[in-house]
Amino acid sequence: MNDWRIYRGAGLPHDGVRRLPPPPPWRDFSSRGPDTGAGTDPSAARRLGVLRRLVENHHPRPEEVEAVNAALYLRRPLLVTGNPGTGKSTLAHAVAHELGLGRVLRWPIVSRTTLHDGLYHYDAIARLQDVQLERAGGRQDVPRRPIGSYVRLGPLGTALLPGDRPRVLLVDELDKGDLDLPNDLLNVLEEGEYALPELERIADLEPQVEVLTDDGERAVVHGGRVRCTTFPFIVLTSNGERDFPAALLRRCIQLELEAPGEEQLTAMVRAHLGDDAVGDGDELLRRFLDREPGEVIAADQLLNALYLTQHAPRAERVTRDRLADMLMQPLDRPR
Incomplete structure (x- = not known):
């Protein structure tokens, strides 16, 4: 048809949406x-x-290839800056595709994002509600759901799980986050580990707890701590809207796209x-x-x-x- 428009603004209902191309x-x-x-x-x-x-x-x-390889060799995050639409986020997917590293874990940053959001979430309210429902229904004989059912690892927390091959993590638009977030990341990026206090407190009773990952899979946390065995390939993107502390910059490989x-x-x-x-x-x-x-x-x-x-x-x-x-x-x- 000569008329490419689907919506014509005439106010008369029609089934033109069937002509919408892929x-x-x-x-x-x-x-x-x-x-x-x-x-x-x-x-x-x-x-x-x-x-x-x-x-x-x-x-x-060449400088893009060299920066990616430097980050892989040194096990350091890659801080990629540049204008919108220059391919900062796509770089993480391109590396994961070429090296066969599976799904890219994506952590989009907003002004309210905290380090805890990227590591894990413990749903204490859901656990309390389940306990109250059991008591209200008099179901004392029903096994209580394990604590791991209420824990879900975030993108960063999942990326740091032990494994033979590195996961790819995209921390998108870090400059949109709270001023404290870059500093909060320092210890985790340096040590490659973090604790889940809710699981550490019961480690003597439950040394191994199965939790949900950001992939929707299951993983076992030992002793309430997650320690990576292979440091993930982490891409931190920024539109250059603000400067980052020197402590973060020295821990990263920097690339301007x-x-x-x-x-x-x-x-x-x-x-x-x-x-x-x-x-x-x-x-x-x-x-x-x-x-x-x-x-x-x-x-x-x-x-x-x-x-x-x-x-x-x-x-x-x-x-x-x-x-x-x-x-x-x-x-x-x-x-």
Whole structure:
């Protein structure tokens, strides 16, 4: 059909949503990719592109490769800074995919995030409610649920579980967190261990407690403490909105990501949208590359524009230009 619009604003109900095309690959939450199996990351297809073989053409810059290897060799976190859309989060998924390290553990940081949120959560209220319900129902003969049923490890806590291979942990937008959070992380990142006081108190009675992990699996905690045997590959991302203490910086490998160049952009478009999108979207690619110095436009804005303008009628040049203008507005432009 010539009319690409699904919603027309006419106020008359219709079933046009049936014509809605498949979502962009990076927004397809039903897709799991062609090689998803046990231990793989279900979000990797969205992050790296459904045509995953083409992701291999996305050659990172030498300094990116060197920084990743330095973090792997030294067992240190990788602190990645850069403007939005430069691929900071994708780097963690790319490393996990190439090295076969399974699902990426993701810890998104907000202003209220504490270290405890990343380590574990003990649901004392649920445990108390279960005890009260047992007593109210007179069910003294029913075995009480073990304390481990009320403990769930967070992303950081799960990453530090003992294992033969490192887990990949993405601590996303650390600069959004409370001022104390970077300092609170220091001891855990340095020692690679942490305690669960609720389990330590009963370690003489229950030396081994089975708890739930961030993966939804079960793990055994010994003596109320978790100690890693293989330090995880940790990617700390920051948009550069604030400075971090020197104590954290010296414990990290630092990497500043630049905006992707033509080679990286072309590989990214191929990975998500295929070869045809590169030729059809050449004008938008050039517009992205020729933007004003210092103007911040994220790569995913370009992908959004390429995807949507493919579905707008090619005869309506004005419509396609208007969509591109809407989707590729500089992020640093005052509103």
